[in-house]
Amino acid sequence: MVNNSDKARILKEEFLEISRERPVDCLQCGKCSASCQAAKEMDFMPHQLVRMFHKNQIDQVMETDAIWACASCFTCGARCPRDIDLARMMETARVLYLRSNHKNLIDENEIAALNKKGLPPQAIVAGYRKFAK
């Protein structure tokens, strides 16, 4: 079933905003899964994850092992007949997971101080990206 709860829809919106990919384009041909070198290690296959994204089941995707088995090799996106970059979706699921499960690594108020301390801005941005919420 398509998950139409408010929570699921908010998560879907967030997912679409971060990934900039459209699960609705998917034909479910399975090319991504057949091309995936990590598919054998996954509890859900890549094309099944796209289907779950499409059905607003982002919270379920976030709980899979599959998103962590993804090696970000981008073969799926390179061969997708619908021009969907599945690796971006996978990364989005990981980002959403990290954001929802962890406290901020960096306190917003500390940024100015860290900056002064000479911490490279890239490091601050990277830390902030993962644990923003």
Next chain:
Amino acid sequence: MSKIGVFICWCGSNISETVDIEKTKAALEGLPALDYIEDYQYLCSEIGQKKIADAIKNKNLSGVVVASCSPRMHEDTFRNAAEDAGLNPYLLEIANIREHCSWVHSNKEKATEKSVALIRAAINKVKHNQPLTPGSIPVNKRALVIGGGIAGIQSAIDIAEAGYQVDIVERTPSIGGKMAQIDKTFPTLDCSACILTPKMVEASRHENIKLHTYSEVARVDGYVGNFDVEIKKKPRSIDEDKCTGCGICLEKCPGKAPSEFEEGLNERNAIYTPFPQAVPNIPTIDRDNCIKFEKDKCGLCARVCPTDAINFNQEENIIEEKYGIIITATGYQLTDPDQFGEYHYNNPDVITGMEFERIINAAGPTGGKLQRPSNSEKPDRVVFVQCVGSRDKARGHSHCSKICCMYTAKQAMLIREKYPETEVYVFYIDIRTAGKGFEEFQRRAQEDYGVNYVKGMVGKVFPGKDKLRVEAIDAMTGEFLELDSDLVILSPAAIPDQKAGDVSRQLGISQGASGFFTEAHPKLKPVETQTAGIFLAGACQGPKDIPETVAQASGAAAKAIGILSKDSLVNNPCVAEVNQADCSSCFSCKEVCPYSAIEKDETEKHGMVARVNEALCQGCGACTVTCRSSTINLKGFSNKEILSEVDAICL
């Protein structure tokens, strides 16, 4: 003094429900130009038409406005009625108060106001309308068919049977096209060549059909009824009148090249006929691979020819001919699977569906035995891959190639029929078998022939030491599959012939997505193009199977005969007209004209100025808005007429 009558139609209640007819009439009645006003429930009915005709006669009207549905619907009906009553049909205007008013509004008061405005505009326009008379153009009673596949052959035979001369121009040395290469047809499993060759022979023997094989269209000028065409006859290096088709030259020739007809699976000689039933049965010398042309040695064919028909000095020949109509039947080709690196098409055991047709054909390179091209062994496992470049907007084409699901089912069954011990897998995205008897046919492959259909795509074909390892998934179960297979058969996307772009430019017809020729209307004009007198037949318009191709070819022929049977054609009088005295000779109009209807005219009085070829002009009006000196007018839609309409609404 113009006397104008207005007729308001209720269209049952389609109009009258939203537009207050009485109020509309009342609002119009005071207009000075208005002489007569009437309303009726169905003006398009015979009674309604009679009301208009009677009013024209009795009230001596000089212009009529019919407030009703879209002019696309009934303009012709009302104009014919006016003409019968003695009024020039172009003095009747439609005010569209249905599609433009009642259907799109719900507020009755405002809709009524709008319908009054629309009718006033039409009244203002009709005051300025000029009577127009269609001109006539003569028709050359000869047809040109470009492409000699089954589509071109069928069109040509149909036109020839109706008694008109037809020329077929075919690029390759023989007519027959793709259908000649195919082994069996679905869903009846007829022998393709057996049903095609009688038609090829009929085309070559027909007294009204002339074949130009090994020829191409070099130039097309003119317009419906009067196309001027140059046909380039490439040098065959054989004197066609002397050759008897004995074939002795073919046996002796030492030059070799991959056979196009056999999809490169074996070699042909440099002097060759593409296949034994080729029409005409006259060999061709492939100069690129002939030793005589390469090194000026050999010449064996000339020495053995009993009729002295070999002519190494033959030159390209340009034939000029006039035609009334042109049928485009340039067909399709398969996309090159090389661009999908993951399938390793460069491996000899990875082939296309068309290569398989040749392998399984009794007259083919293996004599009909299913063999791996690499080692001539019988395969134990065959994997079919669907949608190679079809439904693939990223690397291929977004369209569905339509024929692959069915020919794959056929090929899979042919394998299982001849070699029951060979395992067959078909990997697909969706199975599409819309067509008479098609679904039943495809189910037989699964139910009766034990073909393994797996929903899922192949990710990779990896050539191993001996076998090809196919990595794929079963999308239904989520299972990752690795199959060692002996032969992989791809279904590449069907795309327009490589020369379709050239033909499109020569003829001035447009190509849509994926390059297929665009029909004039997807529902109601499926064989016409936007250019009058040019018709489409077969897979050049979109992927088609044989029966659809034949049906469309006959449809195109019927349309062609409709034109050829006339001595002259009536052209639409609503064409552009240049006031040459005011033309600034910028020729912006010539550039925007989609029909190449504007010509440079060298006049004594005004120098080089624009002129409209009325036979080519379709009345789109692009030139009138481009013209910097506003000197081009579209008859029936002149600037004066349009502006007076605007005045009626705005002032």
